[in-house]
Amino acid sequence: MASTQVAFRGSVADKELADQLFQVMSGFARFSSYDAPIRLSTAALSEFMGTIDMEATPEKLQSLAKSNSTVFAIEVGDEETFIVTTRAGRSPVATSTDSDHTFAVRFMTPLPKPERTTPVRPRVVAPESSWIRDVFVPTGSLDVIAASAAAVPAAARVVEQAPVETPAPELTFESESTPVADRVEDEVLAEPEAAIPAPRTITVPPVMVQPTSLPQAAVTPDPVASEPVLSVPAPSVPVQSFGGVDDVRLATAIGDRLRMDPRVANFGDDWMLEERVPRLGRNDLRRLREYLQEQEQPLTDEVLAQDVLGGRPGSPDFEQLRFAVNFRLSREHREFDFVGTRNQRFWSTGSLPQIGTTRKKPTEIATDYRVIAEDPSQQAEPRSVASIDHVLTFYEYTLGLLPYDRDLQGLLPAPLMPNQRSSVLTFECPQSYTTYLVELRYPTPNRGGFILGLDDFYNENLVPGALLSIERTENDGHYLVRHIQEKPTSARMLELEDRRQRYVFRPTTYACGVFDDYLLTEDRFGNLAQEKPLDEKSRRRPESVVSASFDRIGRKLETGTGFAATFNELFAVTNIERPFAEGYLRNLLDSDESGAFAKDPDTDDGYTYVPGSTS
Amino acid sequence: MSDATTEETVQLNDVDIAYLLSILRDYNRPQPISTQQLIDELRTRTPRG
Numbered sequence: 001m002a003s004t005q006v007a008f009r010g011s012v013a014d015k016e017l018a019d020q021l022f023q024v025m026s027g028f029a030r031f032s033s034y035d036a037p038i039r040l041s042t043a044a045l046s047e048f049m050g051t052i053d054m055e056a057t058p059e060k061l062q063s064l065a066k067s068n069s070t071v072f073a074i075e076v077g078d079e080e081t082f083i084v085t086t087r088a089g090r091s092p093v094a095t096s097t098d099s100d101h102t103f104a105v106r107f108m109t110p111l112p113k114p115e116r117t118t119p120v121r122p123r124v125v126a127p128e129s130s131w132i133r134d135v136f137v138p139t140g141s142l143d144v145i146a147a148s149a150a151a152v153p154a155a156a157r158v159v160e161q162a163p164v165e166t167p168a169p170e171l172t173f174e175s176e177s178t179p180v181a182d183r184v185e186d187e188v189l190a191e192p193e194a195a196i197p198a199p200r201t202i203t204v205p206p207v208m209v210q211p212t213s214l215p216q217a218a219v220t221p222d223p224v225a226s227e228p229v230l231s232v233p234a235p236s237v238p239v240q241s242f243g244g245v246d247d248v249r250l251a252t253a254i255g256d257r258l259r260m261d262p263r264v265a266n267f268g269d270d271w272m273l274e275e276r277v278p279r280l281g282r283n284d285l286r287r288l289r290e291y292l293q294e295q296e297q298p299l300t301d302e303v304l305a306q307d308v309l310g311g312r313p314g315s316p317d318f319e320q321l322r323f324a325v326n327f328r329l330s331r332e333h334r335e336f337d338f339v340g341t342r343n344q345r346f347w348s349t350g351s352l353p354q355i356g357t358t359r360k361k362p363t364e365i366a367t368d369y370r371v372i373a374e375d376p377s378q379q380a381e382p383r384s385v386a387s388i389d390h391v392l393t394f395y396e397y398t399l400g401l402l403p404y405d406r407d408l409q410g411l412l413p414a415p416l417m418p419n420q421r422s423s424v425l426t427f428e429c430p431q432s433y434t435t436y437l438v439e440l441r442y443p444t445p446n447r448g449g450f451i452l453g454l455d456d457f458y459n460e461n462l463v464p465g466a467l468l469s470i471e472r473t474e475n476d477g478h479y480l481v482r483h484i485q486e487k488p489t490s491a492r493m494l495e496l497e498d499r500r501q502r503y504v505f506r507p508t509t510y511a512c513g514v515f516d517d518y519l520l521t522e523d524r525f526g527n528l529a530q531e532k533p534l535d536e537k538s539r540r541r542p543e544s545v546v547s548a549s550f551d552r553i554g555r556k557l558e559t560g561t562g563f564a565a566t567f568n569e570l571f572a573v574t575n576i577e578r579p580f581a582e583g584y585l586r587n588l589l590d591s592d593e594s595g596a597f598a599k600d601p602d603t604d605d606g607y608t609y610v611p612g613s614t615s
Numbered sequence: 616m617s618d619a620t621t622e623e624t625v626q627l628n629d630v631d632i633a634y635l636l637s638i639l640r641d642y643n644r645p646q647p648i649s650t651q652q653l654i655d656e657l658r659t660r661t662p663r664g
Contacts, residue, residue, distance in 0.1 A: 242657050245625050250657065251650045253625040257632055264639065270647035273639045316645070323647045 006089035008068050018064045020054050026087050037092035041080040267326040268342050268416055278324040289349050298339050298348040298424045301325045339424045341413045344477025346424040355439040356452030357399045368578050369448025372405050380410035387471040391515045393575035394464040400455030413476040415442055427481045463493055463510045465518035484513025494520035503531045517568035527554040534577050542588055549573040550609035562610035564600050
């Protein structure tokens with residue numbers, strides 16, 4: 001360790017003693033820092049010096065310290081006198097900690113935010129064409145602009161600029177009027193307000209823009225003109241009045257334009273800005289799907305918003321949540337299917353059990369109803385009638401369905417969404433206080449439509465040949481279905497025994513109004529007992545079904561070569577195998593080219609069938 | 616101001632769409648807004664110009 005060389009004052013003996021004293025004190029605090037004070041009492045130092053054969057009284061040491069005040073300092077205590085020095089060989093200097101700028105203090109007391117002047121941007125008065133598209137300028141705003149522009153100094157004036165179609169030269173700023181020398185002179189002589197920039201022309205660099213219907217405007221100072229000239233670009237598209245337009249066409253026009261706008265969200269008749277529609281995360285979608293699968297039936301948007309997403313009916317944002325369910329799920333084509341109507345918005349997901357019968361596949365039923373899809377006379381305007389009456393056939397009774405024929409098309413709603421294949425409706429029977437969930441399957445170009453899911457309603461209340469009426473409500477997804485209540489009647493009615501696949505007559509009691517000609521009782525059609533359903537090949541040919549029906553009715557002609565039956569009997573029996581509309585059956589019988597079917601002159605509305613003409 | 620007559624095909628122009636968007640942006644209106652409400656707004660709008 002390098003020792004510190006210190007020069008002492010006094011005689012040679014004093015210098016040597018002072019040096020020894022310094023060495024002793026430095027050795028005592030050899031691990032201290034160079035400028036740390038080393039404080040020892042004169043008595044202790046005197047005693048130690050005596051042990052190393054350096055005799056020095058405390059007074060002598062004190063006088064040495066006093067004569068070398070640059071090296072030693074003397075501190076007088078209550079009982080003792082101390083000599084103080086440092087390893088650096090300097091008398092210690094009292095130091096104080098500067099805490100004015102510590103990190104902790106600066107953290108706790110940050111400097112105030114410097115005040116900055118915000119740059120003032122010149123306000124462009126004329127609206128841009130894009131702004132005009134988005135924001136409606138309320139009535140009278142142009143007047144306000146005109147009034148405010150009149151008060152604007154002539155230096156800031158709005159002038160029209162023709163739409164730029166061809167590339168212009170580069171950006172140039174050039175002075176129009178005075179040379180530089182004159183301008184300097186003018187600046188010296190001018191009044192303070194004359195310091196306004198000299199008139200100049202700003203040439204806008206070439207921007208290849210499409211000419212829009214609205215002229216673009218630029219702000220250009222124009223101190224020369226004495227009268228303020230204002231030219232506000234008025235929109236070239238006028239405000240239309242829709243007083244003479246009906247609501248339907250106006251709704252179509254609104255839909256055509258707003259649906260093309262990505263900023264607008266639409267579902268059914270409802271509109272919102274897309275950015276304001278609550279968003280559903282993947283977790284929300286998973287919970288919605290699992291809840292549908294758990295309930296095993298389609299559910300309405302209201303139920304989903306309430307049970308899954310925790311919305312509260314009646315709260316201000318509940319309708320927005322419902323809209324979010326509909327709008328967001330409509331974007332998830334792979335997982336969710338919309339099966340609702342305008343007023344009753346059902347949602348379904350894959351792997352839900354089918355509504356209605358499992359005796360026949362829906363595609364097979366749709367094929368059976370192909371005659372409806374192909375018949376133009378069976379088309380009707382949706383929701384154009386208030387109620388319909390219908391006579392139940394055996395085919396409909398067995399499968400728990402109704403045909404989507406002209407009557408039901410006029411009663412039920414059209415699909416709300418494009419590519420919507422089915423709608424789930426609720427049929428309420430006020431007589432039994434029961435509501436049934438049914439599925440309306442819309443027709444396709446080569447398959448007919450029908451309603452599934454009425455099995456229980458039929459089994460509990462009706463028999464084939466019963467009359468029922470369906471009435472619409474204000475809710476286009478909810479309908480009232482009624483039957484005529486009668487006194488209980490017992491009869492042996494036709495049934496299809498599933499296990500043996502044979503027609504049988506079983507005693508049945510019914511309490512509904514029936515159309516007697518369509519009633520399939522053993523008394524009238526006893527030949528049907530133990531009959532098997534027709535094979536698929538014969539069933540597909542309407543003529544075969546009709547000829548088989550003649551045979552099953554079994555009323556032979558007097559000549560013994562054929563059969564006779566009334567139209568109502570034929571209608572009831574043919575509809576056991578496959579659906580026949582009245583018009584279709586009548587047309588088939590009247591326009592049979594083979595000549596097998598003919599009008600029966602002996603019977604009112606009767607027909608005959610002579611076998612051999614058709615197979 | 617022009618009249619959209621019953622015979623013509625109705626088409627909304629940019630000003631009409633801007634007006635409908637301003638209605639959809641209105642935070643004071645209950646959302647969503649139905650088509651019928653938009654129709655009523657278009658009909659009751661005070662024409663300008």
